[in-house]
Amino acid sequence: MVLNKYVSEDKVLxxxxxxxxxxxxxxxxxxxVKRNFEPEMGKWSLIGGFLREEENLDQAAIRILHHLxxxxxxxxxxxxxFSKVDRDPAERTISVAYYALIDIAAHDKKITHIDKAQWFxxxxxxxxxxxxxxxxxxxxxxxxxRAKDKPIGxxxxxxxxxxxxxxxxxxxxxxxNLDKRNFISKVNSLDILQKLDEKDMTMSKKGAFxxxxxxxxxxxxxxxxxxxxx
Amino acid sequence: MVLNKYVSEDKVLxxxxxxxxxxxxxxxxxxxVKRNFEPEMGKWSLIGGFLREEENLDQAAIRILHHLxxxxxxxxxxxxxFSKVDRDPAERTISVAYYALIDIAAHDKKITHIDKAQWFxxxxxxxxxxxxxxxxxxxxxxxxxRAKDKPIGxxxxxxxxxxxxxxxxxxxxxxxNLDKRNFISKVNSLDILQKLDEKDMTMSKKGAFxxxxxxxxxxxxxxxxxxxxx
DNA sequence: GCAAAAGTGTTTCCACTACACCCATGA
DNA sequence: TCATGGGTGTAGTGGAAACACTTTTGC
Numbered sequence: 001m002v003l004n005k006y007v008s009e010d011k012v013l014x015x016x017x018x019x020x021x022x023x024x025x026x027x028x029x030x031x032x033v034k035r036n037f038e039p040e041m042g043k044w045s046l047i048g049g050f051l052r053e054e055e056n057l058d059q060a061a062i063r064i065l066h067h068l069x070x071x072x073x074x075x076x077x078x079x080x081x082f083s084k085v086d087r088d089p090a091e092r093t094i095s096v097a098y099y100a101l102i103d104i105a106a107h108d109k110k111i112t113h114i115d116k117a118q119w120f121x122x123x124x125x126x127x128x129x130x131x132x133x134x135x136x137x138x139x140x141x142x143x144x145x146r147a148k149d150k151p152i153g154x155x156x157x158x159x160x161x162x163x164x165x166x167x168x169x170x171x172x173x174x175x176x177n178l179d180k181r182n183f184i185s186k187v188n189s190l191d192i193l194q195k196l197d198e199k200d201m202t203m204s205k206k207g208a209f210x211x212x213x214x215x216x217x218x219x220x221x222x223x224x225x226x227x228x229x230x
Numbered sequence: 231m232v233l234n235k236y237v238s239e240d241k242v243l244x245x246x247x248x249x250x251x252x253x254x255x256x257x258x259x260x261x262x263v264k265r266n267f268e269p270e271m272g273k274w275s276l277i278g279g280f281l282r283e284e285e286n287l288d289q290a291a292i293r294i295l296h297h298l299x300x301x302x303x304x305x306x307x308x309x310x311x312f313s314k315v316d317r318d319p320a321e322r323t324i325s326v327a328y329y330a331l332i333d334i335a336a337h338d339k340k341i342t343h344i345d346k347a348q349w350f351x352x353x354x355x356x357x358x359x360x361x362x363x364x365x366x367x368x369x370x371x372x373x374x375x376r377a378k379d380k381p382i383g384x385x386x387x388x389x390x391x392x393x394x395x396x397x398x399x400x401x402x403x404x405x406x407n408l409d410k411r412n413f414i415s416k417v418n419s420l421d422i423l424q425k426l427d428e429k430d431m432t433m434s435k436k437g438a439f440x441x442x443x444x445x446x447x448x449x450x451x452x453x454x455x456x457x458x459x460x
Numbered sequence: 461g462c463a464a465a466a467g468t469g470t471t472t473c474c475a476c477t478a479c480a481c482c483c484a485t486g487a
Numbered sequence: 488t489c490a491t492g493g494g495t496g497t498a499g500t501g502g503a504a505a506c507a508c509t510t511t512t513g514c
Contacts, residue, residue: 006243006280006320006321006323009243009280010280010281010282010283011241011242011243011244012241012242012243012244012281012283013236013239013241013242014241014242014244014324050236050239050240051240051242051313051324052240053240053242053315053322054315055315056313056314056315057311057313057324058313078310078311080308081287081308081311081326083281083286083287083288084286085283085284085285085286090236091236092283093236094244094281094287096311162493163493163494164492164493179477179478179479180493180494180495181478181479181494181495181496182476182477182478184494184495185495185496186475186476189475203491203492203493204484204485204486204491204492204493205484205485205486205487205490205491205492205493206483206484206485206486206491206492206493206494207484207485207492207493208492208493208494209493209494392466393466393467394465394466409504409505409506410466410467410468411467411468411469411505411506412503412504412505414467414468415469416502416503419502433464433465433466434464434465434466434511434512434513435463435464435465435466435511435512435513435514436464436465436466436467436510436511436512436513437465437466437511437512438465438466438467439466439467461514462512462513462514463512463513463514464511464512464513465510465511465512466509466510466511467508467509467510467511468507468508468509468510469506469507469508470505470506471504471505471506472503472504472505472506473502473503473504473505474501474502474503474504475500475501475502475503476499476500476501476502477498477499477500477501478497478498478499478500479496479497479498479499480495480496481494481495481496482493482494482495483492483493483494483495484491484492484493484494485490485491485492485493486489486490486491487488487489487490487491
């Protein structure tokens with residue numbers, strides 16, 4: 001028989017909040033919703049929900065993201081817990097924050113059906129409820145850090161993309177301009193992209209070659225202890 | 231009036247577990263205790279406790295560390311949340327893991343009064359309860375990462391230390407040998423140490439100069455956006 | 461005088477940076 | 488023919504790594 005020895009301890013509500021990053025060829029954005037319950041109903045907020053008895057936090061994050069956006073198979077990573085005593089005025093709530101990376105273009109139809117969900121450029125994020133502003137800041141910092149040692153950028157792009165798109169994405173994440181030639185040779189040196197025979201003709205008359213992330217090659221390199229730095 | 235709209239949500243126990251790193255001139259170690267309550271009484275465990283209503287997680291971590299070791303003013307950092315459904319067989323418990331860095335020598339007297347607390351070399355850690363092994367692994371990974379971009383190593387050394395000690399510490403953390411000359415010139419280039427006129431005579435006939443971390447200089451450099459990399 | 465740790469510089473190499481021109485095409 | 492974005496190479500610089508000998512002094 002297993003005794004419950006913890007009966008005298010306080011229990012708390014454990015929330016999961018998601019910072020959903022997207023990229024639309026130009027700008028890094030996050031997805032926000034108008035909160036439809038009290039407190040702070042009608043204000044802009046991250047999407048979130050509560051952990052349930054039968055799931056772990058990763059599962060909760062996936063469930064919440066899926067429930068509110070219809071999206072599956074999204075890259076998510078837990079990055080920090082926010083626990084200020086009065087962060088939620090309604091009740092003591094601890095929130096585990098996750099960030100998610102999605103390709104806006106591929107999933108836009110699914111998302112836009114949601115009432116009151118809207119993409120905001122990072123430069124242009126409104127005041128959010130509770131400590132959600134802090135969460136966004138911190139998610140951004142973590143994303144910048146991660147971008148430098150793991151090729152997560154690809155999660156934000158369509159399966160096929162041009163070098164130009166990739167560069168613009170990294171410029172958005174790192175918030176600085178990069179040199180075209182240097183960027184390309186760095187990326188090529190990683191040797192994790194497949195150059196396709198197709199071209200993207202939407203951006204120029206000449207057309208730009210499309211590339212594709214090669215997950216297998218990447219996995220092999222990770223196994224070999226290859227040290228990614230972008 | 232603020233309504234509690236969350237009444238239907240599940241509440242959970244939120245634990246804090248601490249991976250306490252120490253360094254003793256030779257080896258990187260962690261502090262473990264023999265658990266004195268059920269379940270798993272008598273097995274080796276990280277120190278931990280539960281979050282209380284009136285505190286945030288950082289405060290809880292500080293309280294728990296202080297309560298079990300008598301130590302104050304210790305460097306601590308939250309690094310991950312563990313939430314597997316059955317991680318604690320007694321009851322659903324989510325654990326927020328912190329790592330702490332302490333100077334064994336300076337605090338050893340205080341710590342050793344604790345029943346059943348013991349330092350273990352990292353190479354030599356026994357099987358721990360629950361998922362504490364995973365926590366230790368992950369803490370170690372985080373420590374290695376942090377050591378590279380923030381001079382946290384000094385938290386593990388006495389106030390005054392020799393270059394040799396500092397090097398051995400970094401060798402322990404990074405788990406690889408470093409070149410003496412390269413290490414010293416890298417450290418010197420950071421320009422955050424004060425060389426003292428004193429020498430440590432315990433390790434050699436010649437004696438080795440003692441150094442001291444210069445917090446002010448460091449803070450100034452951080453403000454100036456200096457990019458630490460060790 | 462020798463063992464044991466402290467201290468000290470130089471060279472090599474590679475990765476990062478800066479930088480400018482031609483190409484292909486549709487209009 | 489020209490405007491637009493696509494594509495390509497090189498030289499210079501700075502930090503990281505490799506590397507060996509002399510100094511001090513207690514025994």
